[in-house]
Amino acid sequence: MPTTSQTRNEARRLRDGFAALGAQVIKADVLQPAETLLDLYGEDIRARSYLTSDPLRGEMVLRPDFTVPVVQMHMESRADPARYTYAGKVFRKQESDETRANEYVQVGYEVFDGQDPSSADAEVFAAIADGLAGLPVRAATGDIGVLMAAVRGLRTTDARKAALLRHIWRPGRFRALLKRFGSGKVPTARAALLASTDPFAGSGPDIGLRTRAEVQARIDALRADAAVAPIAAEEIALIDAILGLRETATNVLSALRDIAVDMPAIGDAVVGMDARMAALSKRGIDVDTLEFEGSYGRTSLEYYDGFVFGFYAIDRPDLPPVATGGRYDALTAQLGQGRAVPAVGGVIRPDLALGLRIC
Amino acid sequence: MEKTFDWFGARGVGLRKSGSDREYAGAVDGIDRVELVLLSAGEIPRELAAGNIHLGVTGSDLVREKLANWDARVAELAPMGFGGADLIIAVPQAWVDVATLDDLDAAAAAFRRTHGFRLRIATKYHRLVREFLREQGVADYQLIDSQGATEGTVKNETAEAIADITSTGETLRANGLKILDDGLIHASQATLFRGRRRDWTDQQRETLKVLMRVLDI
Numbered sequence: 001m002p003t004t005s006q007t008r009n010e011a012r013r014l015r016d017g018f019a020a021l022g023a024q025v026i027k028a029d030v031l032q033p034a035e036t037l038l039d040l041y042g043e044d045i046r047a048r049s050y051l052t053s054d055p056l057r058g059e060m061v062l063r064p065d066f067t068v069p070v071v072q073m074h075m076e077s078r079a080d081p082a083r084y085t086y087a088g089k090v091f092r093k094q095e096s097d098e099t100r101a102n103e104y105v106q107v108g109y110e111v112f113d114g115q116d117p118s119s120a121d122a123e124v125f126a127a128i129a130d131g132l133a134g135l136p137v138r139a140a141t142g143d144i145g146v147l148m149a150a151v152r153g154l155r156t157t158d159a160r161k162a163a164l165l166r167h168i169w170r171p172g173r174f175r176a177l178l179k180r181f182g183s184g185k186v187p188t189a190r191a192a193l194l195a196s197t198d199p200f201a202g203s204g205p206d207i208g209l210r211t212r213a214e215v216q217a218r219i220d221a222l223r224a225d226a227a228v229a230p231i232a233a234e235e236i237a238l239i240d241a242i243l244g245l246r247e248t249a250t251n252v253l254s255a256l257r258d259i260a261v262d263m264p265a266i267g268d269a270v271v272g273m274d275a276r277m278a279a280l281s282k283r284g285i286d287v288d289t290l291e292f293e294g295s296y297g298r299t300s301l302e303y304y305d306g307f308v309f310g311f312y313a314i315d316r317p318d319l320p321p322v323a324t325g326g327r328y329d330a331l332t333a334q335l336g337q338g339r340a341v342p343a344v345g346g347v348i349r350p351d352l353a354l355g356l357r358i359c
Numbered sequence: 360m361e362k363t364f365d366w367f368g369a370r371g372v373g374l375r376k377s378g379s380d381r382e383y384a385g386a387v388d389g390i391d392r393v394e395l396v397l398l399s400a401g402e403i404p405r406e407l408a409a410g411n412i413h414l415g416v417t418g419s420d421l422v423r424e425k426l427a428n429w430d431a432r433v434a435e436l437a438p439m440g441f442g443g444a445d446l447i448i449a450v451p452q453a454w455v456d457v458a459t460l461d462d463l464d465a466a467a468a469a470f471r472r473t474h475g476f477r478l479r480i481a482t483k484y485h486r487l488v489r490e491f492l493r494e495q496g497v498a499d500y501q502l503i504d505s506q507g508a509t510e511g512t513v514k515n516e517t518a519e520a521i522a523d524i525t526s527t528g529e530t531l532r533a534n535g536l537k538i539l540d541d542g543l544i545h546a547s548q549a550t551l552f553r554g555r556r557r558d559w560t561d562q563q564r565e566t567l568k569v570l571m572r573v574l575d576i
Contacts, residue, residue, distance in 0.1 A: 042477060043489050043502055095427045166468060166498065173464065173496025180461075189458040189540065204452025205535040208513040210470055210478075218456045218469060 002354035007105055010350035011087040014107040014131045018085035021127055023109060026084050028069035034059035036068055040334065050091050062091035066108050067303065067328065068335070071343065074112050075336045081113035087350075100320065101351070107131075110345030112332075118272060120344050121307040121327060122279035128311065128323045128346040129285065135356045137311045137322055141249065142296025144168065145306040145327070146256065146269045150242055153265020156181065156231050159221065171298055178239065184230035194223055238263050245294030249277055252292040276307060297326060305330045307344065313356055322356065323348040360397070362441045363416050363549065370574045390573055392566045401425070407554040408432045413563060414570075415554070420446050420524065420547035424484045434553045437576040442549035444524045446484055448542035449531050451513055451520075459540050460495050463520070467499040470519065481505035481518035484544070488522040491544045510534040551576070 002010070019025050035058065037045050045051075049064035063069065066086050074082060087107040094100045109127050111120045129139065151164045160181050167174040180187075186194065193199055199219055206212055238259055245252050256270045277287045297308030306327030313319045325346025333340035364374045373388035374395055385395030396412060403417035404425040416439065422429050450457050457466050467478040481503045482488050488502060503518050510530050512518040524547065525531055528538060556564065 038501070042498060043500065044493060046485075046502075047489055047493075098428070163465070163468075167496060170496035170498065172494075173498075176461070176496070187459070187461075190462075193455060193458075199455045200453070203455050204537070206453045207451050207535045208453075208519050209474065209516050210451070210454065210466070210519055212453065214469065214473060215454055215456050218466060222456065 002351055006354055007351045010354050011105045011107050014348055014350060014353075015085050015087040017131060018083075018107070018109040018127060021083065021109070021123075023083035023085035026070065026073060026086050028063060028066055028073070028086065028088065030063055030089070031060050032063050032069060033057065034061040036072075036335065037061055037064070040068070040331070047095060048093055050093060063088075064092055065090050065347070066106065067110075067331070067345065070108070070110050070345075071328075071332050071335050074110075074341065074343075075332070075339065079112075080341065081111070081115065083112070084108075084110045105350050106347040107350055108345055108347040110343065112341050112343045114342040116279075117306070117327070117342055117344070118275035119279045120342070121276045122283050122285070124325055124344045124346050125280060125307075125309055126283040126285060128309075128325060128348060131348050132311055132323060132353060135322070135353060136314045137356070138291065138314050139309060139311050140291045140293060140296055141307070141309045142293050143269065143273055143307055144297055144304055146266055146273065147239075147242055147294070147298075148305060149266045149269040150239055150263060153263055154231055154235055154239075157225070157228055159225065160228070160231070169298055169300070171295065178231070178236060182231045182233065182236045186226050190222060190226075193219065194226055234262070241294075242266075243295045245292065247292060249273075249280075249287045249290040249292040252294070253277060300324075303328045303331055309346070313352070316356075319352060319355075320349070322352045363439070366439050366441070366549075367574070372570070372573060390566075390570055392562065393570060403552075404429070404433070407552055410554055410558055413554055413559065413567070415552050416549060417552065418442060418444070418547045419550045420444070420484065420487065420545050422550070422552060423545060424487050427486070432555060436551045436553050436571070437574070439549040439551060442547070444526045444547050446487060446522065446524050446544040446547060447538045448480070448488075448520060448522045448544065449510075449525075449536040449538050452532075452535050452537045457539070460492075460497055460542065463539060463542075464497045464499070467497065471499045477501040478520065479503045479518040480520045480522055481509050481512040482522035483509070484522060484524075487544055510536060 015025065034051050050062040052060055054060050066088065070084055085108060087105060089103050090106050091103045094102050109124060111124055113120045148165060148168060151161055154161060163177055164174060167177060241259055245255060247255065253273055256266065256273065260267050260270050280287050297304050304326035306329060308326035310321040311323040312321050323346060327344040329340060329342050332343050367374045371389050375386055377384050377386040383397040385397050387393045387395050398406060400417045401421055403415040404422045406412045407415045408426050422433060426432050450463065454466065457463055470478045478500045480488065480500050483504065483506050485502050492500065505512055509521050509523045511534060512521060513536065514534060521536065522544065531538065
């Protein structure tokens, strides 16, 4: 384990490196209002971060990462394009593994630049890879945008697509929904409800905020959904094929081109991936050996909706990733009150990086 | 407490309160080197994990709720067959469209769109409910703390659904609520737990062995 001052020096070295790429050095408050995070991530954030209450300001949180404050800062400054770097501690509850640190330093590099997303993706990946140069790490990459495009391209109703998109980051529920939408079957309890002429007969008192009109609206939606044709088995097989991809980026690209023949909706995402790989090659990244996984990044917090990546210690699979990052356009749209700015960023943990260097 | 005493008594270990009825002191017959301390069921998980007591009888729900990583910190020695209660999720009976977690999840999404905030579930079992709903992939809900009379929160419009302990479901029905078909989070019962043995003396370890032999567990 590196000492605190070693970690601080490494963090400064990394941050200076990012600043030399043209990033503005920024700081964020350690104590952040919790409302935005709770709104974005819901209850899960309580299990992962330290929430506390302030008598006047309401619920506050020890920053679990810099992304949200950085996006908010950027949205206020309205500079475009912009690059930021920061180094500071973040705080994460560890509920199941007490050997994992609950406070550690992150050094980040964030790019807000809508001109050329592929190039921005490659720029961030290369900057992080450069910060870890010489360390025994391997990179894993993915692209949640491909999966989202595939879902949007399914020949089914918008309601079903919305339900699937909402659960992109919850693989279990996503799988269950896809199975149901593909089966054409209605669960028994629901079939009885839909067949009933008066679903509310003997239904008990109307209590709570959810009104009878809302219940009726959902019954109507369920009726409409029951009349919809199942999603074709071939289309589900294509989604499975995308999720099952686990190859070098070059081979994945050619597999995705094949899939795009049957599923033209992912065409733009595949073109984007091609452009990104060209941009990565230009920056000296060997895409012929770069790992790509179709389902990578789905179990993290709901940030990323495009390119995603992580760097892992080769001989220490027990360690958390040394660096992670990705594209989070949807987050800026949500925080920007309608004003979206394409954004991509990555963070390095200098303590873990140093640990690999020392041993 | 009486049922715990009965359980031990049937196995040849006499537990009883000593002193007056108001005192929380106890005595043990039939085995040496065992002391009885009477504590509130809710405090027992913490005291076990801290090593202040070596064995404890409490609900399996309380241990799971109050101790993160509970199975690394305490061990279950014997389920005792009483004090059974289920931690469940219940919604208004008037929600005829909601029978499963899948329905709850869809209703929560629509609720958030309509009302502008996440569907509220009242409970005092935050950890168990959150972990359950995360595993089940339910989104767009929030937990509201309710330490008592949780069944009334829906009627009072401080929550839309509840997660609470029930043994017969009678109180739920009386309050216009119904249990989700797949809404069982944990089937709890009184259980004999052992704390971490790290700081135990050899004599304490030996006493546990004797006790377990006497209790036949």
